[in-house]
Amino acid sequence: MEVPQNAVATVTLEGLLQHIDGNPLSATFHRCELLPDMVQIYPVKALARNQKPRPGKFRPDGAAPRPPSTLPPPGDMHLNLRLGKFIGDGRSGIVFEAEQLPDAVANSEHAFPPLVVKIVRQERCQSGAREAWFYDHLECLQGVVVPRCYGWFELRLTPEWEVPAWSTYPTSNSRTDAIEGPAEFMSYHISDLREKNLRPSPIMTELAAARDRLFILVMERVGGRFQRQPTYDDSESEPRLSAAYTELAHMGVDMSLDIKGRNVCMAPEAPPGLPSLPSPFTGRTHNIRLIDFELALRTDWSVAVIVSNCESHFGSV
Numbered sequence: 001m002e003v004p005q006n007a008v009a010t011v012t013l014e015g016l017l018q019h020i021d022g023n024p025l026s027a028t029f030h031r032c033e034l035l036p037d038m039v040q041i042y043p044v045k046a047l048a049r050n051q052k053p054r055p056g057k058f059r060p061d062g063a064a065p066r067p068p069s070t071l072p073p074p075g076d077m078h079l080n081l082r083l084g085k086f087i088g089d090g091r092s093g094i095v096f097e098a099e100q101l102p103d104a105v106a107n108s109e110h111a112f113p114p115l116v117v118k119i120v121r122q123e124r125c126q127s128g129a130r131e132a133w134f135y136d137h138l139e140c141l142q143g144v145v146v147p148r149c150y151g152w153f154e155l156r157l158t159p160e161w162e163v164p165a166w167s168t169y170p171t172s173n174s175r176t177d178a179i180e181g182p183a184e185f186m187s188y189h190i191s192d193l194r195e196k197n198l199r200p201s202p203i204m205t206e207l208a209a210a211r212d213r214l215f216i217l218v219m220e221r222v223g224g225r226f227q228r229q230p231t232y233d234d235s236e237s238e239p240r241l242s243a244a245y246t247e248l249a250h251m252g253v254d255m256s257l258d259i260k261g262r263n264v265c266m267a268p269e270a271p272p273g274l275p276s277l278p279s280p281f282t283g284r285t286h287n288i289r290l291i292d293f294e295l296a297l298r299t300d301w302s303v304a305v306i307v308s309n310c311e312s313h314f315g316s317v
């Protein structure tokens with residue numbers, strides 16, 4: 001039976017943590033709550049320059065709400081994992097295959113698909129939380145155009161513990177969340193935000209500065225990079241991309257700040273992965289999975305506006 005995405009309450013991960021004396025430690029993580037105001041709507045209304053936008057630019061009813069969850073009540077399952085092969089990394093996280101240990105699931109009638117863990121960088125807790133927020137907001141599109149996400153988990157570090165992955169896979173980007181702030185505020189001048197008393201929610205401010213917290217995202221493992229058709233017959237690639245980003249647009253999510261080849265993957269192969277689900281909006285089944293929501297925007301723009309923003313970046317995929 002497919003495990004509901006909210007079934008896991010705790011995760012033990014071997015191979016991630018060590019004592020400063022070099023001895024390996026097993027890391028136990030607890031599921032974290034995601035609060036509605038962790039991501040705010042862009043563009044920020046109080047700073048809108050054009051008070052009379054062109055007709056059709058915004059959704060008549062405001063930003064798309066998160067549809068009610070179709071998941072059962074949260075479970076109390078424990079998931080036992082070991083850090084596997086390194087897959088890739090970026091500004092915010094380091095992604096590894098997650099090996100499921102034999103007693104991974106207390107109740108063995110439940111089966112997980114192949115999994116990955118995204119280890120959030122020490123100075124990127126806010127970005128990680130933002131990404132986790134989008135997975136939750138997009139619950140109805142998990143398995144459709146975004147990977148199934150089994151949760152956002154936290155461990156509080158003590159000064160005696162180390163996370164070798166942080167130094168083994170350093171990022172060339174030295175900017176931190178405390179400097180950058182959440183993506184919905186990035187295009188505004190700090191003095192304009194201050195003047196209108198606009199700021200991230202208290203939890204996001206706290207996470208931007210946090211350095212003693214280790215967060216992981218547990219997700220289904222998707223396929224390799226999106227493959228364009230051979231150049232002499234590439235007429236299908238952009239409509240497929242457009243159809244995938246249109247699904248996100250139905251949820252008011254604009255990814256146009258971060259459309260690039262490494263953020264567009266193929267759906268997992270099923271089996272061993274789980275099959276693709278049809279979209280609740282269009283009924284369409286996609287073989288694309290979109291990842292990396294750190295720079296995603298939650299907007300109240302219309303579907304057409306969001307899709308057009310995204311389409312202008314398909315050349316970089």
Ligand SMILES: Nc1ncnc2c1ncn2[C@@H]1O[C@H](COP(=O)(O)OP(=O)(O)OP(=O)(O)O)[C@@H](O)[C@H]1O
Nearest residue numbers: 088089090091092093095147219220221222262292
């Ligand atoms: N669910 C997944 N399944 C398989 N591979 C994944 C998955 N999620 C991420 N990856 C791989 O890990 C790499 C890094 O992940 P991701 O892009 O989410 O990190 P990031 O730190 O947010 O990167 P960026 O600098 O682009 O913001 C991706 O390019 C992809 O190859």
